[in-house]
Amino acid sequence: MGLAGLGLVVGLALGGPARAGDTFQRVRARGALIVATNAGWMPQSYINDDGSLSGFDIDVAREIAGRLGVKIRFETPDWSLMTGGHWHGRWDMMVGSATPTKARSHVVDFAGVYYYSPYVFVVNRKSTVRRRGDLDGKKIGVETGTTSEDYIRRRLAIDDVNAPPVVYSVRPGAVHTYANSMLPFDDLRLPPGVRLDAVLTPEQTALGAIRHGYPIRVLPDGYAFREPLTVVTDKGDPAWTTRIRGVIAAMKADGTLKTMAIRWYGKDYTS
Amino acid sequence: MHFADNIDYPPLLRRPVVFLPLLAILFVALLRADAAHWAMVQPLLGGLSLGGPGANAAVALGLTALIGGNVYLILGLKLRWQVYVVWIELALLLIVFFVSFDLSWEFIRRKLWLLVSRGLVTTLYISAISIVCASVLALAGAIAKLSSNGIAMGIANFYTSFFRGIPLLMQIYIIYLGLPQLGVVIDAVPAGIVALSLCYGAYMTEIFRGGIESVPVGQWEAARALGLKPRAIMTRVILPQAMRVIIPPTGNQFIAMLKDSSLVSVIGVWELMYLARTEGQTEFRHIEMMLTASMIYWVLSGTLELIQARIERHFGQAHVR
Numbered sequence: 001m002g003l004a005g006l007g008l009v010v011g012l013a014l015g016g017p018a019r020a021g022d023t024f025q026r027v028r029a030r031g032a033l034i035v036a037t038n039a040g041w042m043p044q045s046y047i048n049d050d051g052s053l054s055g056f057d058i059d060v061a062r063e064i065a066g067r068l069g070v071k072i073r074f075e076t077p078d079w080s081l082m083t084g085g086h087w088h089g090r091w092d093m094m095v096g097s098a099t100p101t102k103a104r105s106h107v108v109d110f111a112g113v114y115y116y117s118p119y120v121f122v123v124n125r126k127s128t129v130r131r132r133g134d135l136d137g138k139k140i141g142v143e144t145g146t147t148s149e150d151y152i153r154r155r156l157a158i159d160d161v162n163a164p165p166v167v168y169s170v171r172p173g174a175v176h177t178y179a180n181s182m183l184p185f186d187d188l189r190l191p192p193g194v195r196l197d198a199v200l201t202p203e204q205t206a207l208g209a210i211r212h213g214y215p216i217r218v219l220p221d222g223y224a225f226r227e228p229l230t231v232v233t234d235k236g237d238p239a240w241t242t243r244i245r246g247v248i249a250a251m252k253a254d255g256t257l258k259t260m261a262i263r264w265y266g267k268d269y270t271s
Numbered sequence: 272m273h274f275a276d277n278i279d280y281p282p283l284l285r286r287p288v289v290f291l292p293l294l295a296i297l298f299v300a301l302l303r304a305d306a307a308h309w310a311m312v313q314p315l316l317g318g319l320s321l322g323g324p325g326a327n328a329a330v331a332l333g334l335t336a337l338i339g340g341n342v343y344l345i346l347g348l349k350l351r352w353q354v355y356v357v358w359i360e361l362a363l364l365l366i367v368f369f370v371s372f373d374l375s376w377e378f379i380r381r382k383l384w385l386l387v388s389r390g391l392v393t394t395l396y397i398s399a400i401s402i403v404c405a406s407v408l409a410l411a412g413a414i415a416k417l418s419s420n421g422i423a424m425g426i427a428n429f430y431t432s433f434f435r436g437i438p439l440l441m442q443i444y445i446i447y448l449g450l451p452q453l454g455v456v457i458d459a460v461p462a463g464i465v466a467l468s469l470c471y472g473a474y475m476t477e478i479f480r481g482g483i484e485s486v487p488v489g490q491w492e493a494a495r496a497l498g499l500k501p502r503a504i505m506t507r508v509i510l511p512q513a514m515r516v517i518i519p520p521t522g523n524q525f526i527a528m529l530k531d532s533s534l535v536s537v538i539g540v541w542e543l544m545y546l547a548r549t550e551g552q553t554e555f556r557h558i559e560m561m562l563t564a565s566m567i568y569w570v571l572s573g574t575l576e577l578i579q580a581r582i583e584r585h586f587g588q589a590h591v592r
Contacts, residue, residue, distance in 0.1 A: 039539075039541075039545075039549040040548060040549030040550070040551075040552035040553055041552065041553070042552075042553040042554065046549065046552075046553035047385070047541075047546065047549055047550060047553070049381055049382070049385065050385075051385045051388075051389050075459075075539055076539040076541070076545075076549075077459070077538055077539035078537045078538065078539065081447075081448075081537075081538065081539075086448070086451070088451035088456045089456060090451075090456060180548075180552065181552070182551070182552050182555065182557055185555070208555065209555055212554060212555035212556070213555075214555065
């Protein structure tokens with residue numbers, strides 16, 4: 001008994017309900033797939049004017065449900081809850097543009113990369129910064145807990161053999177982290193250097209901000225890095241993860257994903 | 272004033288010793304704050320563009336005169352009207368402040384219905400259910416704390432200490448993430464309601480206890496001497512008198528709960544704050560959404576204040592001359 005007994009109790013408590021084959025049976029019995037996703041991230045997934053979800057991630061999730069032959073239901077928990085694992089069967093999968101990092105691979109499974117998102121540095125339009133090299137020693141803003149923070153802190157460890165290699169370029173003077181992806185842009189509106197000199201962000205977010213009148217520009221010298229984005233499943237049901245992986249591979253092979261990416265991003269982000 | 276004095280002092284703001292230094296401070300503050308360049312002042316100038324340091328002084332002087340004259344005029348009004356006029360003026364000032372942000376009214380109009388029909392409705396029913404549960408918990412907790420049963424007292428003491436002592440956000444996480452470890456997978460909305468009820472129940476236990484204790488011992492003794500049963504003493508004698516003390520802080524709790532219910536947005540409930548946050552994020556219009564949500568919260572708590580005032584009047588009847 002003693003420690004071993006305690007370990008057994010804890011193990012039973014943390015073991016979770018998912019046994020092999022369980023998830024698919026549960027989904028079929030329910031007739032609906034419950035998908036966790038984000039709600040405030042144009043154009044990946046956002047709440048549109050009539051109060052339902054739209055976006056690239058939403059279309060991908062609908063397509064997966066369609067191919068599994070079930071209906072779909074979305075839930076929008078906090079990011080850290082989705083990527084932290086231990087779902088206890090609340091959600092069957094997550095389609096929310098999550099990067100397969102090493103840290104996350106300990107708590108969730110990755111069911112397959114469905115597109116790649118390029119990251120860019122953005123500066124105020126009045127800024128004197130012309131190249132990425134000018135950013136050394138400057139104040140860089142990133143959304144906390146994201147791959148942009150990992151990149152700028154030089155600790156981005158992607159758990160995907162096909163991912164493009166990551167080359168670190170900027171040595172920031174200070175990194176400012178923000179609770180969401182909008183706040184750094186608001187600080188970037190102020191004159192250069194007051195709160196921030198640059199923001200590291202997905203290209204789509206930057207273009208969205210520019211479209212909505214933010215006085216900023218994208219640094220021209222190519223992408224800082226490209227991150228793979230994957231569908232996520234909870235630990236404990238490899239059969240289910242494999243099934244989803246097969247669906248995603250089929251969607252990639254027949255060009256469905258490419259069509260969706262071009263529809264939402266204007267570019268083919270899938271390869 | 273609650274107790275009008277029968278000696279006539281000249282009102283404070285009418286005395287030169289008071290208002291002259293105040294006006295001087297105001298003028299200097301406006302001068303240093305570069306008032307001529309405030310976005311709020313621009314509509315007052317009516318598109319007149321003034322340059323140079325002289326302009327700044329002129330604007331500061333103008334504003335000082337405007338504020339001073341305004342106060343002078345208001346002092347001439349009856350007390351009731353003073354309050355109304357100050358209210359309206361502050362509200363107008365707030366509106367001018369918001370308008371100076373250059374908001375997109377089109378965006379607010381487009382999203383308002385969603386905020387109200389989904390967000391507000393969710394906020395309201397979560398708060399309403401939690402308020403009822405919290406009141407029940409609080410009454411039980413207060414009676415337990417005042418009882419002579421050591422077990423009940425211990426449980427109640429532990430309950431108030433624990434749930435007042437840890438942040439509400441943690442309680443929401445503990446209930447949402449912790450209960451499934453015991454095999455109870457609870458949905459987001461019930462988890463939020465349980466957390467809000469437990470937390471506010473703990474605060475309100477103390478309010479109820481204080482209210483009940485504020486009723487003099489003589490009332491208990493008199494009720495006992497009249498042969499009333501313990502239950503009747505509580506419901507007929509003590510609680511009606513305690514209510515007068517309980518209502519004002521309880522009203523505060525209700526208003527606070529209305530706004531704290533926004534914390535359940537972390538577990539993905541589409542209540543008012545969640546929708547305001549995510550909708551603002553999609554089109555880079557979060558200031559619009561934050562202000563709209565704030566105004567909705569304000570109207571709601573204003574309504575609660577009115578209700579509270581009515582209830583207070585009802586239970587305070589014995590104390591009004």
